[in-house]
Amino acid sequence: MTILRPLAFLLPESGTKIALIILNRPLDIALTTKLWTKSMLTAATDGAVNQLCKIFSDNKDDFLPDIISGDFDSADPGILEYYKNKNVEIVPTPDQDETDFTKCLRIVCQRLDPVKVFSIVALGGFGGRLDHSLANISSLYTAKEMSSLPVMLVSSSSVACLLEKGKHTLYCDTGLEGDWCGLIPIGCPADHVTTTGLKYNLTDQRMAFGELISTSNSIVDAKVTVDTDQPLLWTVGYKSSL
Template sequence: MSSHHIVRDDQEPALIIANGAECSRELLGQLLEWSPLVIVLDSAMNRVLDLGIKVDVLLGDFDRGFDPDYFLEKQYPLEIVHTPDQDKTDLEKAFDYLVTRGIPAANVIWATGKRADHTITNITNIVRFRDKLKIVVLDDHSKVFLLPKKFEKWYPAGTPLSLIPVGKVSGIDSKNLKYELSNDELTIGYRTGSSNEALNDGVVLIKHKDGDLLMMECFD
């Protein structure tokens, strides 16, 4: 795997590599090409190094005897960010780092699969940073992001789309979905909008009044 493309426009999303299941080399390469900044969590650094990826920032609590200085020679220049706060996950701390850098968006990979608790936490953290970062979590099967109160996007007919509420979401209306929503309410654990799909080629419109609603574009 080659190093990432040299892009220095901080308006492009940074890329955060967590420590869940790996994605395909194709997806990884596509994201690296346009990422101005590549951040790797310490728990994934050895795996990333094996792929030959140029890393900009190594971030984590560096526990369990982890030696960040070992990677300086292999990845120079490399910014090492020690974040010992045990009240936050390393991914949350990576989001905090981007906020302090003034970078407005992040793509996150290797954040799903493996442990279910990590997957759930990583995905729902999108909501916590809603006013600070535009976050997209990607793997080979899905793309997850927070919907604004009004969302419009063109999809081919039959594209699998799932609407996942974080808590309760009310006043949901849609157009061009197979299972339309009209002033509906979704609540995690009771009723969600999973396994819906675009009805026809064209723009899908989704509006909601209250709550946090995640879109999951699925690639079956």
């Protein structure tokens, strides 16, 4: 049984520490600041350094990542040199068989003390190019081989994480949950899915693209359960608490 409180990382409690990965997408300054202050370790992928410098142009010295990694085909050379001069660790990852996110995630998992954090949060996981969004989702499947910590993909309005096969209890009691959620069978069909706590529950049903997928669903109970024979992507909207 896996127990997860998917939106806990958005709460103000100082005890809910995270590892933060900044991806190369436009950043919201308030959300980025909030997540940064909750982070035990921060990393940026390649072109994400351009985004950081853009939103923190007046006080970028206060937001120095611990690690910058990537093949550096997107990072502005001047910005990269700035961070290098600030003694930020620069880790070249030229391997083209994996995305910058996957490679950065592997580095973070190697450096992280899993006892001190409760999740890894990737900011900028959605939006923009569809192939990039799908690649980020694919990285969630790779992540389960790197760490037992949940990895959350975050955009300005939604969160997603991978539920592996088995039984899950999701506590949706933060008060930040939005008015929609979804369970998506990405990767392969799931032949046996049962849920409770949703407006449209499933009872030992099959989910597959071209058949049934659960989108535009909603949470009706603070405790949601999911029992699945294959991995499913859980996604939920959230309300701004900033």
